[in-house]
Amino acid sequence: MAHPRPPAFGTGPAAIVAISAILLLMAASGSEPDFNALRERMVERQIEARGVEDPRVLAAMRKVPRHRFVPEDLQASAYHDGPLPIGKGQTISQPYIVASMTELLDPRPGDRILEVGTGSGYQAAVLSELVRQVHSIEIVPELAERSRALLQKLGYDNVEVITGDGWKGLPEHAPFDGIVVTAAPVEIPAPLLEQLAVGARLVIPVGNADQIMRVVERNEDGLSERDLYPVRFVPLVREPGK
């Protein structure tokens, strides 16, 4: 048999095994992976290749050091094409999903954005590069504390992490120029719709077992919505007793 063609870099098992082996070898030899090169490749092959076009979003994805937002033992996998565990049963979203949700939000430099589901803080950091102020709510106190400290350490001064239930939004800072929710409710929480400014968008995965990425926009004459692509997020939970 002729030599099989080497696998193209992709998401197939062979590619993942090959990349993991290279990263393991690098780790064993004590040298750190070239995170900048891995990040550039992530943007080209996972994000641009799938149609994300907004130059500001692409620049933010090129800039934010995703490996700093994953557990240390998973840093070598930070630029893989998938979600990763971040502890407490939660995950950091796949890079493409972060880029796509950010693009769908259509962020402008002067905007004030609400994120529900801080998790690792990565999506908040990406938004922080693009807008004036990010308010991000996380219901698991340990995750909120960790992300708050990390974002501060990395210099993301325009992100405020709030510990609490994002179901209610953040009425004291509403209305927002955009809201992004990174955990899935079965139905959109009414307070989030109420806290959208005119012209603002809510980007939110909705559903139970089958979830869909939905964009709701508030216009002068009401709300319009469109459904985009199937997704799988952790559930948006409610504070016990609420």
Ligand code: SAH
């Ligand atoms: N945006 C995150 C992805 C986080 S996963 C990132 O970039 O890493 C979703 C997060 O939503 C989890 O951390 C989970 O604890 C949180 N979450 C779930 N329900 C919530 C709620 N009602 N309010 C706030 N955060 C919630």
